[in-house]
Amino acid sequence: xxxxxxxxxxxxxxxxxxxxxxxxxxxxxxxxxxxxxxxxxxxxxxxxxxxxxxxxxxxxxxxxxxxxxxxxxxxxxxxxxxxxxxxxxxxxxxxxxxxxxxxxxxxxxxxxxxxxxxxxxxxxxxxxxxxxxxxxxxxxxxxxxxxxxxxxxxxxxxxxxxxxxxxxxxxxxxxxxxxxxxxxxxxxxxxxxxxxxxxxxxxxxxxxxxxxxxxxxxxxxxxxxxxxxxxxxxxxxxxxxxxxxxxxxxxxxxxxxxxxxxxxxxxxxxxxxx
Amino acid sequence: xxxxxxxxxxxxxxxxxxxxxxxxxxxxxxxxxxxxxxxxxxxxxxxxxxxxxxxxxxxxxxxxxxxxxxxxxxxxxxxxxxxxxxxxxxxxxxxxxxxxxxxxxxxxxxxxxxxxxxxxxxxxxxxxxxxxxxxxxxxxxxxxxxxxxxxxxxxxxxxxxxxxxxxxxxxxxxxxxxxxxxxxxxxxxxxxxxxxxxxxxxxxxxxxxxxxxxxxxxxxxxxxxxxxxxxxxxxxxxxxxxxxxxxxxxxxxxxxxxxxxxxxxxxxxxxxxxxxxxxxxxxxxxxxxxxxxxxxxxxxxxxxxxxxxxxxxxxxxxxxxxxxxxxxxxxxxxxxxxxxxxxxxxxxxxxxxxxxxxxxxxxxxxxxxxxxxxxxxxxxxxxxxxxxxxxxxxxxxxxxxxxxxxxxxxxxxxxxxxxxxxxxxxxxxx
Numbered sequence: 147x148x149x150x151x152x153x154x155x156x157x158x159x160x161x162x163x164x165x166x167x168x169x170x171x172x173x174x175x176x177x178x179x180x181x182x183x184x185x186x187x188x189x190x191x192x193x194x195x196x197x198x199x200x201x202x203x204x205x206x207x208x209x210x211x212x213x214x215x216x217x218x219x220x221x222x223x224x225x226x227x228x229x230x231x232x233x234x235x236x237x238x239x240x241x242x243x244x245x246x247x248x249x250x251x252x253x254x255x256x257x258x259x260x261x262x263x264x265x266x267x268x269x270x271x272x273x274x275x276x277x278x279x280x281x282x283x284x285x286x287x288x289x290x291x292x293x294x295x296x297x298x299x300x301x302x303x304x305x306x307x308x309x310x311x312x313x314x315x316x317x318x319x320x321x322x323x324x325x326x327x328x329x330x331x332x333x334x335x336x337x338x339x340x341x342x343x344x345x346x347x348x349x350x351x352x353x354x355x356x357x358x359x360x361x362x363x364x365x366x367x368x369x370x371x372x373x374x375x376x377x378x379x380x381x382x383x384x385x386x387x388x389x390x391x392x393x394x395x396x397x398x399x400x401x402x403x404x405x406x407x408x409x410x411x412x413x414x415x416x417x418x419x420x
Numbered sequence: 421x422x423x424x425x426x427x428x429x430x431x432x433x434x435x436x437x438x439x440x441x442x443x444x445x446x447x448x449x450x451x452x453x454x455x456x457x458x459x460x461x462x463x464x465x466x467x468x469x470x471x472x473x474x475x476x477x478x479x480x481x482x483x484x485x486x487x488x489x490x491x492x493x494x495x496x497x498x499x500x501x502x503x504x505x506x507x508x509x510x511x512x513x514x515x516x517x518x519x520x521x522x523x524x525x526x527x528x529x530x531x532x533x534x535x536x537x538x539x540x541x542x543x544x545x546x547x548x549x550x551x552x553x554x555x556x557x558x559x560x561x562x563x564x565x566x567x568x569x570x571x572x573x574x575x576x577x578x579x580x581x582x583x584x585x586x587x588x589x590x591x592x593x594x595x596x597x598x599x600x601x602x603x604x605x606x607x608x609x610x611x612x613x614x615x616x617x618x619x620x621x622x623x624x625x626x627x628x629x630x631x632x633x634x635x636x637x638x639x640x641x642x643x644x645x646x647x648x649x650x651x652x653x654x655x656x657x658x659x660x661x662x663x664x665x666x667x668x669x670x671x672x673x674x675x676x677x678x679x680x681x682x683x684x685x686x687x688x689x690x691x692x693x694x695x696x697x698x699x700x701x702x703x704x705x706x707x708x709x710x711x712x713x714x715x716x717x718x719x720x721x722x723x724x725x726x727x728x729x730x731x732x733x734x735x736x737x738x739x740x741x742x743x744x745x746x747x748x749x750x751x752x753x754x755x756x757x758x759x760x761x762x763x764x765x766x767x768x769x770x771x772x773x774x775x776x777x778x779x780x781x782x783x784x785x786x787x788x789x790x791x792x793x794x795x796x797x798x799x800x801x802x803x804x805x806x807x808x809x810x811x812x813x814x815x816x817x818x819x820x821x822x823x824x825x826x827x828x829x830x831x832x833x834x835x836x837x838x839x840x841x842x843x844x845x846x847x848x849x850x
Contacts, residue, residue: 154512154521177552181538181545188540188581259535260553261512261527414515417508418434 246320525604
């Protein structure tokens with residue numbers, strides 16, 4: 147008989163079976179992502195165009211105020227493309243982080259009525275943001291052609307790595323916050339503020355070199371390494387710093403595992419306290 | 421043969437704070453710690469040591485039972501007996517505090533109709549999404565798609581967002597998706613209470629088919645004894661989180677209907693002398709004058725309100741207000757049928773209302789007992805008292821509606837039928 151035996155016990159520790167189960171539920175992951183994408187721009191006038199407008203307008207505003215008026219240095223490349231490269235990864239990270247942190251609360255109705263591996267929800271939140279990222283990346287490609295930038299050969303490796311780093315950073319941090327958010331809704335109010343603060347300590351609107359000899363302090367923030375490396379390989383601002391990528395990668399990997407560990411630990415009680 | 425579901429010593433403890441569903445704010449915790457660091461530490465230490473019993477509440481305690489393949493099991497019990505908690509544990513939505521359950525097969529649970537339906541998505545899209553949430557694979561859904569649509573009868577509205585659906589259509593579609601799941605074990609909470617009668621019958625037929633023809637195991641919670649009797653061979657009676665009885669359905673229902681647990685039949689209230697008048701006790705009595713909060717639909721019953729007048733009151737009366745589960749006021753009845761409002765001297769009083777048989781339909785009802793000056797002031801207002809009307813298959817409408825008569829009232833109206841003539845003119849006029 148090929149029946150699946152499920153054992154329900156008070157405590158369940160992380161098991162390899164969980165990964166298998168996640169794989170079994172991959173279609174649900176797809177459906178949740180599909181739902182979020184489908185629903186997002188319903189009942190809007192310009193629809194998907196929002197995914198283009200948001201990064202574009204942010205870039206224009208930042209260029210006018212920080213680039214032209216405040217004369218923020220940009221490693222000797224045109225400010226628009228400098229800031230847009232930063233924004234591309236930054237927005238992926240920050241929107242994925244905030245979606246992930248709220249995903250359990252927004253899907254409360256489903257969590258309390260149906261069983262599925264809860265990790266599906268944060269994963270689908272990030273996948274949804276990945277689509278936005280791809281749209282914005284297309285804009286960057288157009289801008290690079292316009293400004294005549296040829297990406298270095300290393301970007302074939304660096305860009306995916308940077309994307310994985312941003313992914314792990316947002317998932318790791320997001321899972322921890324999501325688990326806290328279930329019990330303490332303070333997260334919902336603190337997070338937008340927190341993300342705004344993070345923007346200023348991440349070299350999105352300014353180059354990391356601005357901090358001079360203290361720039362290693364910025365490097366503590368994994369997104370610093372991510373954005374700097376992306377600029378280095380795509381725009382050739384500085385030589386690609388492989389050590390920095392390595393450190394960021396390991397740091398985010400650890401962050402993600404800590405996030406998964408915390409999430410799994412409290413996962414089963416979500417329905418009781420959400 | 422091994423049982424398909426093995427339940428061993430299952431218990432579920434809730435923290436009352438969590439039970440109320442209000443989330444805690446981090447700020448509250450922090451202020452608590454600073455205001456009263458010692459009390460906080462003491463409470464924390466107690467909860468760590470496991471001696472803090474004040475806030476605990478066992479929704480389920482020491483459940484043991486086995487269910488075999490192909491059995492259809494009913495689960496009954498009054499509100500708060502732990503029926504839904506049990507289903508949630510078996511569905512893996514919430515973990516048990518003690519014990520172990522072994523399940524051999526795929527579980528599909530239907531604790532709510534239309535879980536995960538998104539109002540902005542069309543019927544077609546929601547079928548796919550809801551199917552996936554219920555654990556069906558894309559292939560399964562695609563294969564069953566036409567059957568689902570046909571069963572729900574919404575062909576024309578397939579590409580309309582469900583937010584424009586009538587509630588009936590919505591429920592039909594949602595149930596239809598669920599009815600086409602093919603798990604080994606199907607878990608159903610009281611979801612049939614919604615929807616129109618015809619569709620309910622269709623669903624019951626479908627469930628019958630699932631269990632009989634396909635040999636599937638079903639766990640079914642309902643307040644409707646008629647449905648339980650029709651569908652389930654065996655029934656579990658839960659009482660205060662424990663199994664009171666697990667036997668053939670007829671025996672269990674008989675026991676349930678005839679052994680009313682009287683705690684809810686009599687409700688006492690603390691005396692508060694600062695009030696001008698106060699209700700001290702509300703009692704629900706069956707037709708023989710014995711306290712019981714569970715009344716067969718075919719019998720009359722009484723609601724007795726004991727109250728004390730602390731100060732002479734003029735133009736005062738007692739009233740009862742009956743509510744549906746959904747807080748819909750069904751009936752507001754003043755104590756005085758002649759609408760004369762009396763004067764009361766200081767003293768103890770008792771007032772009894774007779775509720776005729778076949779007034780309320782089967783199910784749970786709530787009522788308020790009030791001492792008031794109508795439209796001016798209410799001296800005492802006791803809310804959320806409850807009773808349950810049971811189906812004992814004597815309801816004349818059960819015959820017609822198969823034990824599942826619709827509506828909240830059970831009164832049978834008198835109709836008079838007269839045949840006017842035998843010949844019908846072509847234009848329809850007589």
